[in-house]
Amino acid sequence: MTSTTLSVGLLGFGLAGSVFHAPLIQGEPRLRLAAIASSRVDDIRRAAPEAVAVSSPAAILDDPSIDLVVIATPNTSHAVLARAALLAGKHVVVDKPMATSAREADQLIELAHRQDRLLTVFHNRRWDGDFLTLRDCVDSGALGEIYQYEAHFDRFRPAIKAGWREKPLPGSGVLFDLGAHLIDQALTLFGMPHTVTADVGPQRRAAEVDDWFHLILNYGRMRAILHAGTVVCRPGPRFQIHGDAGSFLKSGMDGQEAALRAGRRPSGGDWGLDEPELYGRLYEADGGERVVETRPGDYPAFYRSVAAAILDGETLPVTAESARHVMAVLEACARSSAERRTVALP
Structure with a gap:
């Protein structure tokens, strides 16, 4: 990858998206919060005026300029959205838990390997x-x-x-x-x-x-x-x-x-x-x-490590396999x- 900055699309702007992910992404120099999919347009304009507010995840998944998709939606949608993002050729961060079952986690890991994309989980603690x-x-x-x-x-x-x-x-x-x-x-x-x-x-x-x-x-x-x-x-x-x-x-x-x-x-x-x-x-x-x-x-340190893994080839501290063990x-x-x-x- 020749770029030195990654464009990030954030799905969801509830507690996880607005309190954890957006501020930490904004604080990482090698990440640029480009778009947020949420109906909370006014909240986005106040907290992340640099990001485009879109009404649906599809607008982010279909955007070729987005390198990394962060999924901060309710747990029931984690696996579905992560799968769609990987199929769209994006690197993916999923808020914990990775999915709602170990079987879903296995399917995501296999797909990430097949797509040659990074997949990690926000185990921030x-x-x-x-x-x-x-x-x-x-x-x-x-x-x-x-x-x-x-x-x-x-x-x-x-x-x-x-x-x-x-x-x-x-x-x-x-x-x-x-x-x-x-x-x-x-x-x-x-x-x-x-x-x-x-x-x-x-x-x-x-x-x-x-x-x-x-x-x-x-x-x-x-x-x-x-x-x-x-x-x-x-x-x-x-x-x-x-x-x-x-x-x-x-x-x-x-x-x-x-x-x-x-x-x-x-x-x-x-x-x-x-x-x-x-x-x-x-x-x-x-x-x-x-x-x-x-x-x-x-x-x-979490998003610092994500940027280093994608841009520099460094090892992720939270591997998808370790997050799958949590599911098990x-x-x-x-x-x-x-x-x-x-x-x-x-």
Whole structure:
């Protein structure tokens, strides 16, 4: 590819498109947000005046000047639109989850290979500052052999919110929403588990989809426990990880999403910084204890890596195959909960 800048077409301008994708694309010098398909024309004009607002995805898919299509639409349309974009010869970014089934994911991967196009998935929470810090603790050997990993994504939302995520549709519910994040982080650290045991379901009285889950991923001697609740007024630690050389505990939530929602853009030296009172603590087996400063969060790294993969041939940190593994675990967890049994993974 001879161009030094990629033209991007964004499909969807709801929460994912307007809060996450558009600002991060705008902040990457080698990407140009050229067009957005959405009915929210006024919102587009305010937030992305450089982009052309179009009424349908077809206008972007049929545009030969568009190099990269970003899909930030409801989960039910991910696979259909990704397939259409790949057939149109575009590189593709899909918001997580990749699809609503592992079978759909397999079909997209095969098509991307056949079309010789890049296909990746927006698993942005690999660049949460707390997760980057925890990963450093694991990789450095400071915790020794890991025996238990626990990650929570708890929120306080007792009222049902309007929108497709709360409707009984394929890919709706908290398991496919927040579970995709927690599973991707666990697989990034430890790879695929041997088995999963899951309890997934609704707790709020008016809930039509699951709003609570507790997942146990079995790695032999080690267990990864992933949990999300929707009626948690005072969350406990976000991460706990225990090994034979020590434990690491971290509370609080990475602040990048809140900053993006507030209209901040990823620029300046203070982007992604954590509050010092929320820094994690490392408890050593010999009785020592120390505060571990949180690494800066880095959501911009995702689109930086996408541009480098297309323009420079560099390796993507989020491969389509790794996103497909997340789909396989999501399906196994849903089956485990529905059938009240432990489910083995290949």
